[in-house]
Amino acid sequence: MEFYDSLEMKPEQVAEPEEILTKLMAERKKLINGYYGDSRNDKQRLDESLLPSHYAISLSGEPTMYPKLPELIKYLNSLEATKSIFLVTNGQEPDMIQRLQDEDALPTQLYLSTNAADYESFVKINKPKYDDSWERWNRTLGMLKHLDTRTVLRITLIRGYNDQTDMIPAFAKMFRESSPHFIEIKSYMHIGRSTNRLEHSNMLEMQEVKRFSEQVAKQSQIFSVMDESFVSRISILQNNERFIDRWIPAYANTN
Known part of the structure; x- marks a missing residue:
């Protein structure tokens, strides 16, 4: 976008x-x-x-702006070799997410990305184009516990913007109320165009990501730390109230 x-x-x-x-x-x-x-x-x-067997509809831009996204996902699913389809969204097109649900075109796993738990931080970090961007994002957030597919909330921590301890309660409340199956908490990485507006120092060390994840999981009351990757600086939380296996059964034992 x-x-x-x-x-x-x-x-x-x-x-x-x-x-x-x-x-x-x-x-x-x-x-x-x-x-x-x-x-x-x-x-x-x-x-x-x-x-390919696995498709990720993501990267630059916002895939849910593509008006034929339901048809694309259905087409990919019709291919014999397809084992999974992952979709990443910034949540600015909630009507499309609803279309995917209504038209039986949801991906294998849906990721909703964010970096803020309140309106002020959301606007400061994202500089959104829509006047009602916060409302749009919250509509998408509210769908996560109702969609008929695996859901993941992805949080990018940026030093000095959203990693402060006093922000943890707001994130914990968001996690608890939206209740996705998994939550990814990762550090900002100083690469690509982001280097024009952020510094290397805005990256968190893995120990900081781990500490934040443990604290927010505890305060959420329904999540626990499931796994982590030191190289990627990421922790994965799992929903204990809406528990599903971390491995997708359709291809858990395939390459």
């Missing part, structure tokens, strides 16, 4: 799901093709890599 001049995409202005995937696979083949020239590489594995 940060690179867009318009906040609306009309159906007649966008590519069809099949066209998007066809062109994506063509580019993927270009990336992989050179590996066939190295005799040390397993040709069967290379052939398999040309057709």
Whole structure:
């Protein structure tokens, strides 16, 4: 969304799901093709890599602005090799999330990203384009415990912006009321365009992420720390009241 001049995409202005995937696979083949020239590489594995099993609809921009998102997810699910589809959203298009639910087009796992537990912090950190952005985000947040799929709330901690101890109660309240299946709490990483507006010092050390996660989990009363990654500076909380297995059964024992 940060690179867009318009906040609306009309159906007649966008590519069809099949066209998007066809062109994506063509580019993927270009990336992989050179590996066939190295005799040390397993040709069967290379052939398999040309057709993905797992899809993440994410990265730059906001995927829920794409008006044919339900059709895209259904199309990906119709492919024999597909094992999972993950969708990441900033929560600014709650109507699309509702469409996914109504049209039986939810992904395998839905991630809602944020970095604030109150209006002032939300506006300061995100500098949103919509006047009702806080209301939009809260509508999406309120859907997490009702959607018929796995849900994750992803929190990015930024030193000096949202990592203060006095913010923990507000985050704990948010976690408790929204009740997603999992919560990811991770440090901001000083890479990409963010280096133009933030400093390396805005990154948290893993011990700080761990301490914040343990405290907010305790105050939430329904979450506990499930796992962590030192390299990624991330902790994962699990909902003990809405417990589901961390492994997705459909492909838990596959590559």
